Amino acid sequence: MLKINGKECDYAGKTISEILELEHYEKLKVAVECNQEIIPKAQYDFVHVQDKDQLEIVSFVGGG
Numbered sequence: 001m002l003k004i005n006g007k008e009c010d011y012a013g014k015t016i017s018e019i020l021e022l023e024h025y026e027k028l029k030v031a032v033e034c035n036q037e038i039i040p041k042a043q044y045d046f047v048h049v050q051d052k053d054q055l056e057i058v059s060f061v062g063g064g
Contacts, residue, residue, distance in 0.1 A: 002053040012051040016044040019055070031058045 001008045004023065011019050016039060020027050032039045033056040039047055049055065 002049055002051060002055065004055045005057055011049060012053075013048055016047050016049065016055075019049065020044065020057070023057070025057060025059065029060050031060075032056070033058075 001010055002012055003009070004011075004019070009019075011022065014022075016032055016034070017027065020030065020032075027041065027044060032044065034047065034049065035054055
């Protein structure tokens with residue numbers, strides 16, 4: 001199991017892009033950190049998460 005924002009999920013082996021889609025995030029409106037390392041958006045299709053990884057997904061919210 002890996003953790004996403006503190007919640008355990010069974011997404012080991014999936015890419016960050018796949019996880020964002022499964023969790024209903026818009027790729028262009030989030031920042032992703034994996035094991036305390038910020039992942040560049042250009043790498044979302046190539047970085048595969050592993051068992052015991054910890055992801056933090058932060059959504060950007062506009063306002064005024």
